[in-house]
Amino acid sequence: MSISIDKVADALSEEGYIVIPCALSDEVLHGLQQRVTSLSPEQWLSAGVGRNTGYQQNKKIRSDNIFWISKDDPQESAFLQDMELLRQGLNQQLYMGLFDFEGHFATYPRGAYYQKHVDALRGRSNRVLSVILYLNEGWSDDDGGQLLMYPEHREGYQDEPIQRVAPELGTMVVFLSEKFPHEVLESHRQRFSLTGWFRINSSQSGRVDPAN
Ligand code: OGA
Ligand code: MN
Numbered sequence: 001m002s003i004s005i006d007k008v009a010d011a012l013s014e015e016g017y018i019v020i021p022c023a024l025s026d027e028v029l030h031g032l033q034q035r036v037t038s039l040s041p042e043q044w045l046s047a048g049v050g051r052n053t054g055y056q057q058n059k060k061i062r063s064d065n066i067f068w069i070s071k072d073d074p075q076e077s078a079f080l081q082d083m084e085l086l087r088q089g090l091n092q093q094l095y096m097g098l099f100d101f102e103g104h105f106a107t108y109p110r111g112a113y114y115q116k117h118v119d120a121l122r123g124r125s126n127r128v129l130s131v132i133l134y135l136n137e138g139w140s141d142d143d144g145g146q147l148l149m150y151p152e153h154r155e156g157y158q159d160e161p162i163q164r165v166a167p168e169l170g171t172m173v174v175f176l177s178e179k180f181p182h183e184v185l186e187s188h189r190q191r192f193s194l195t196g197w198f199r200i201n202s203s204q205s206g207r208v209d210p211a212n
Helices: 005-014 026-038 055-061 074-094
Strands: 017-020 065-068 100-108 114-117 127-134 147-149 163-165 172-176 182-184 191-199
Touching: 005 017, 005 074, 005 172, 017 163, 026 074, 026 100, 026 191, 055 114, 074 100, 074 127, 074 191, 147 172
Parallel strands: none
Antiparallel strands: 017 172, 065 100, 100 191, 114 182, 127 172, 127 191, 147 163, 147 182
């Protein structure tokens, strides 16, 4: 990784989020970019599919397609190794108890968006830290598709975004999953990203896991 984990840890404890341009090595980035653009249309899943809500309704909230990453692919694996270093570093410095990482590529076809949401509802999810990495070269303002991040919800305030992030190759955003509502504005060109979450062990909360 080309970012300092100390810097991420400081920002997370002070602001709860960080936006990092050129977060990873060129090698890892270009590997991911190559991989994501070589996936065939059949490999992408519609992200509108959900367990609790109807498909059509979810499609109104988000219209991207996703592909889960794994260690089996060398390029995905190189990224996962970086996330492992980040996980260990943050656990050492902030005692976050991050247990594992899950992530997927996402592609937003022209016209796609993701309405304002939070990634984790307090106490109802084991996702604690969100990571978004962008994989688009030469993104311009007119291309839309910006990520808007909002402050923690406060009753009675009109929320203005605290960050507006262009999905440019190498830019990485890391934030506390429960704290920051965010949305993706309608994209006017095909947009690629990799989104993931560090999770705590769901069997925590008072129960001890037997070692295995
Ligand atoms: C998500 C998400 C933002 C982005 O997948 O939960 O908010 O910029 N993605 O791709
Ligand atoms: Mn999100």
